[in-house]
Every structure is written in C-alpha cells, then in structure tokens.
Amino acid sequence: MATVQVSEAEKVYILHGIRDDLRVDGRGCEDYRHMEIETDVVSNTDGSAKVTLGHTAVLVGIKAEIGKPRPMVPNEGYLEFFVDCSANATPEFEGRGGEELGTELSNTLYKVFNNKHSVDLKSLCISAGEHCWVLYVDVLLLQCDGNLYDAISVAVKAALFSTKIPRVHISADDEGGKEIELSDDPYDCMRLNVENVPCIVTLCKVGHRHVVDATLQEKACSVASLIISVTHKGTVTCTRKVGGGSLDPESIFEMTEAGKRVGKALHAPLMKLLQQEESLGQKRQKVGFLG
Amino acid sequence: MPTDTKRVRGPEVSQSPSLFSDKPADVVPSRGPRADGRQREQVDVRPVFVRCGPVSQAKGSAYIEAGDTKVMCCVYGPRETERKDETDMKCGRLTTDMRFAPFSCPERGSWIQGSQEKDLSLMLQESLQSAVCLHKYPRSQIEVNVMVLENSGSVLAHAVTCASLALADAGIEMYDLVLGCSIRQDGASYVVDPSYAEENSRSSGGGGNQGGLTVAFLPSLNQISGLQSDGEMTQETLTAGVRTCIEGCYKLYPVIQQALTKAVRKAAPPPSES
Numbered sequence: 001m002a003t004v005q006v007s008e009a010e011k012v013y014i015l016h017g018i019r020d021d022l023r024v025d026g027r028g029c030e031d032y033r034h035m036e037i038e039t040d041v042v043s044n045t046d047g048s049a050k051v052t053l054g055h056t057a058v059l060v061g062i063k064a065e066i067g068k069p070r071p072m073v074p075n076e077g078y079l080e081f082f083v084d085c086s087a088n089a090t091p092e093f094e095g096r097g098g099e100e101l102g103t104e105l106s107n108t109l110y111k112v113f114n115n116k117h118s119v120d121l122k123s124l125c126i127s128a129g130e131h132c133w134v135l136y137v138d139v140l141l142l143q144c145d146g147n148l149y150d151a152i153s154v155a156v157k158a159a160l161f162s163t164k165i166p167r168v169h170i171s172a173d174d175e176g177g178k179e180i181e182l183s184d185d186p187y188d189c190m191r192l193n194v195e196n197v198p199c200i201v202t203l204c205k206v207g208h209r210h211v212v213d214a215t216l217q218e219k220a221c222s223v224a225s226l227i228i229s230v231t232h233k234g235t236v237t238c239t240r241k242v243g244g245g246s247l248d249p250e251s252i253f254e255m256t257e258a259g260k261r262v263g264k265a266l267h268a269p270l271m272k273l274l275q276q277e278e279s280l281g282q283k284r285q286k287v288g289f290l291g
Numbered sequence: 292m293p294t295d296t297k298r299v300r301g302p303e304v305s306q307s308p309s310l311f312s313d314k315p316a317d318v319v320p321s322r323g324p325r326a327d328g329r330q331r332e333q334v335d336v337r338p339v340f341v342r343c344g345p346v347s348q349a350k351g352s353a354y355i356e357a358g359d360t361k362v363m364c365c366v367y368g369p370r371e372t373e374r375k376d377e378t379d380m381k382c383g384r385l386t387t388d389m390r391f392a393p394f395s396c397p398e399r400g401s402w403i404q405g406s407q408e409k410d411l412s413l414m415l416q417e418s419l420q421s422a423v424c425l426h427k428y429p430r431s432q433i434e435v436n437v438m439v440l441e442n443s444g445s446v447l448a449h450a451v452t453c454a455s456l457a458l459a460d461a462g463i464e465m466y467d468l469v470l471g472c473s474i475r476q477d478g479a480s481y482v483v484d485p486s487y488a489e490e491n492s493r494s495s496g497g498g499g500n501q502g503g504l505t506v507a508f509l510p511s512l513n514q515i516s517g518l519q520s521d522g523e524m525t526q527e528t529l530t531a532g533v534r535t536c537i538e539g540c541y542k543l544y545p546v547i548q549q550a551l552t553k554a555v556r557k558a559a560p561p562p563s564e565s
Contacts, residue, residue: 116523236526249515249533257526
C-alpha cells in the first residue's frame with residue numbers, strides 16, 4: 001500500500017488522540033469519511049460505479065459475457081475479479097509495482113464472494129453445462145488514501161446493483177443445435193439481487209483501540225488490521241488479519257464485534273441511496289469525474 | 292484473469308476422469324462420526340509427526356505430517372540484501388514462498404492457480420512476521436520456502452507450524468513458535484483439522500454457517516499472528532471458532548517443542564569426558 005512517512009511525534013499525537021476517541025480530522029473511532037457514490041458512469045459496461053471515500057477513489061466496471069460454466073457446478077454462472085492499481089494512484093504502482101497489491105485485493109474479493117448466498121449464481125445460468133453468464137468485475141484504483149478494501153467493496157456492490165444483463169433466449173436451430181438470441185429491446189434486461197452482497201470493513205489496531213476507515217497516517221501508526229466482510233443480516237463472510245503485527249485474541253473478538261456492527265449499519269443507507277438514484281431515472285444529473 | 296504460467300499443463304481440453312464418474316461426489320455428512328474416526332465438536336487434531344533438519348543443504352528445515360497432509364519447509368538466511376531502502380537498514384526482511392506440488396491434490400493443479408499460492412504465501416508471511424526478531428538482522432533477508440507434498444486438508448495451518456519449526460532449526464531468533472490450526476464449520480457442528488474431503492464438501496442443506504477458519508497463534512505470548520476465514524458464519528460462530536483453534540494450538544505445542552529439543556540434542560556436541 002502507498003505509505004507516508006510519519007514522524008515519531010506525529011505517531012504519539014495520533015495515538016493519544018485515538019485513545020480519547022478523537023482522530024486528527026475530528027471523527028470518532030467508528031466514523032467513516034465523506035463518501036460519494038455514483039453508478040452508471042461508464043457507458044460501455046453493463047454496470048459501473050465510482051466511489052470516492054475521502055481522497056480514495058475507486059472505479060468498478062462490470063461486463064457480462066457468455067461463457068462455459070465450471071465443470072463442477074454446471075448450473076451456475078460465476079464472477080471473475082480483477083483489481084488494477086493504476087500508476088495514477090501513486091508512483092509506487094508504476095509498471096509491476098501495483099501487481100502485488102492488486103492480487104491481494106482480488107484474492108480477498110474472491111474469498112468474500114465465495115459462498116452460496118452473496119450473489120445468486122443460479123440466475124446466471126443460461127443452459128446447464130453449456131452456457132452461462134460470466135461477470136467480469138474490474139476494479140480500477142484511481143486515488144489511494146487508505147481504506148481500499150471498504151471503498152472497493154462498496155463500489156462492487158453499487159456496480160452489481162446497477163448491472164443490467166441482457167435477456168437471452170435459447171432456441172433450437174435447423175440442425176438441432178442450440179442458438180442464443182439476444183432480445184431486441186435494449187431495455188429488456190435482468191437485474192441482480194444485491195441484498196446479500198457483503199461490505200468489507202477494515203479495522204486498524206492503533207494503540208489499544210481500533211479505528212474504522214483509517215487514513216494513511218493512521219495506518220502508519222498501526223501494526224495490524226482486521227478486515228471483515230459483513231452482510232446486511234450480520235453474517236460474516238470473510239475475515240483476514242493483515243499487517244505484520246500480532247493481535248490479542250480479546251482484541252480480535254472486540255474488533256469482529258465492532259466490525260459487524262459498523263458493517264451492518266452500512267447496508268441500509270447504501271441500498272436506500274442506490275434505489276433513490278435509480279428512481280431519478282433520466283432526470284438524474286450525472287456528475288461523473290468532474291464533480 | 293489469473294492463470295498459472297509456471298506449470299506445464301495438459302492440453303486445454305483434457306479433464307480429470309473423476310468428472311466422468313457416474314456416482315455423484317460423496318457429500319460428507321454433517322452429522323455422525325468423521326471418516327477417520329475422530330470426533331466432531333471436539334478439539335480432535337490429527338496426530339502429528341515432525342522432524343527437524345531433513346534437508347542438509349538448507350540453513351534450517353522441517354517436515355510435518357498430519358494424517359495424509361505432508362509439508363516440507365526450508366529456510367535460507369540471513370543473507371545480505373542489495374536494496375538500500377531505509378527500512379532495510381533497521382530490520383531484516385522475511386520472504387515466504389508456498390508452493391504445491393502438481394501431484395499434491397486429487398485434481399492435478401485444476402483449482403490451484405498461481406494467485407491462490409501467492410495468497411497463501413502472503414498469509415504465511417503475515418503469520419510469521421510478528422514472531423521473528425527481525426530487528427536483530429538489519430540489512431538481511433530470510434527466505435522461507437514451503438512445499439506441500441500432499442494436500443489432505445488444513446494445509447495452511449500445518450505450513451505455518453512447519454515454517455516456524457524450520458526457522459527455529461535455522462537458529463533464527465524468534466519471540467515464540469507460531470502454531471497453526473484450522474476448523475471447518477458445517478451447519479451447526481464444526482470439525483477441527485479438517486481433511487481434504489471435509490474442507491471441500493458443499494453440503495446442500497446448510498442454511499447458514501458454512502465456512503473454514505485458520506488461525507496462527509503464538510502460545511507463550513497468547514497472541515494471534517494470523518487469521519483467515521471464508522464461507523459465511525455468524526460472528527458468534529467465528530468467535531467460538533477462534534477459541535477452538537487456540538485450544539488446538541495448545542494441544543500441538545508440546546509435540547512441537549519435543550521435536551525441537553530432540554533435534555537440538557542430536558546436533559549438540561557430545562558432553563566432554565572430564
């Protein structure tokens with residue numbers, strides 16, 4: 001992750017502030033920064049979303065393609081994740097520098113979605129064993145100011161919500177083979193149910209307390225963080241400890257509980273916002289990248 | 292899309308013959324005794340066989356066998372690094388590499404992609420980093436190479452144990468040994484130290500609460516240095532699972548200590564005759 005140099009005096013300052021539940025920018029330990037979400041920003045994709053969390057900016061584009069289902073699960077489609085840390089974010093990511101971080105992020109996304117209930121994969125099946133929808137979720141990091149996991153998971157959820165998969169129709173053609181026909185109406189599409197898509201919460205251990213949505217400076221003061229992905233019901237789909245330090249079992253229990261609480265509280269306003277944006281329809285003022 | 296470019300694979304159209312078998316894949320039942328006679332809901336880890344120093348060329352090495360899972364680890368270092376970063380001046384660097392032999396899993400490299408190995412290497416590094424006294428090795432690099440010879444379940448947990456033994460065998464200063472333990476939650480019951488079949492069974496009934504959890508633990512310091520879970524579980528199940536894994540690590544501790552002292556005694560010079 002891009003790092004900043006933090007002096008010892010600054011570290012002590014941040015540590016003492018967090019001990020008293022007051023962070024450098026005035027937030028409490030469990031508050032998020034200002035978040036802006038916009039869907040449908042890229043017209044060539046089937047679904048897209050841009051999320052800005054403080055100074056972190058993430059762009060997700062989803063393309064649906066027809067492919068062959070996996071041999072072990074012939075009646076399900078699947079998702080493929082790829083995270084690209086572009087050199088725009090920091091010069092450290094130039095060339096292959098960002099590859100390691102990108103692989104780490106995409107592997108975590110695979111784990112987060114590796115369960116039966118997050119996305120209904122059976123609805124992505126076209127004909128069992130032969131054709132299915134493959135959703136390629138491509139994440140692009142535009143700016144990096146800490147807390148990438150949270151921003152990426154919110155953006156993926158928003159993009160999945162806005163994904164419009166065209167309806168296809170299987171018909172038998174002359175020789176008895178199967179033919180796929182796309183429906184003529186461009187607005188005739190299938191939407192995904194994203195109720196159960198989890199959101200990731202990153203908790204950084206700073207001193208004896210933990211903080212949600214750490215900036216890069218706060219991250220430099222912490223030895224270890226815990227990422228936990230939570231659905232709207234409070235089910236935990238993936239947890240992972242990152243960083244080179246070790247954690248006490250009691251802090252882990254405390255952090256999972258806090259993470260579950262914060263994560264659960266994130267879903268309702270997010271869904272409301274997405275549905276509100278959708279209901280504006282054509283009248284919505286597109287902000288795009290210049291806002 | 293992550294692909295594995297390091298292995299020579301068969302042509303794209305070749306598939307494992309098990310896909311063509313008529314009988315459906317055995318679904319491991321989530322009730323009743325386990326296939327190898329161990330108990331559910333109890334901290335019943337497989338008996339472990341450990342040996343230090345099988346590889347003479349390496350600075351330190353270890354081999355661990357738990358049930359059918361066989362993992363070998365070699366440690367090289369501390370070696371001098373060329374990088375003149377400021378961070379390298381103050382403390383050493385630990386690099387880990389975890390690889391699966393192509394014949395280690397039932398399917399030849401089918402679901403094992405390069406990116407999954409990288410992910411496991413990263414988790415191994417995070418688990419070991421807090422235990423090694425890296426500040427005692429400035430400007431140095433310590434390399435840990437783990438090779439999984441046979442994957443019969445909870446491979447990351449055993450790799451962590453094996454790697455920390457190899458580090459101890461190499462004489463690298465550490466705060467404590469790192470032990471790994473994993474469980475698999477299946478519906479309402481859990482199994483500790485799952486075998487390959489138990490790890491990958493997808494029971495159709497399980498409403499929620501199905502997933503796996505791996506914990507890397509430092510027993511004398513009571514610290515968790517690595518934690519990884521997937522699937523879906525409630526937070527209470529997760530907490531209970533972490534406690535169970537910690538218990539499993541405590542059970543393993545005396546065996547590992549014994550193996551280490553045996554290796555040190557063997558390597559020590561015989562007492563002088565005076």
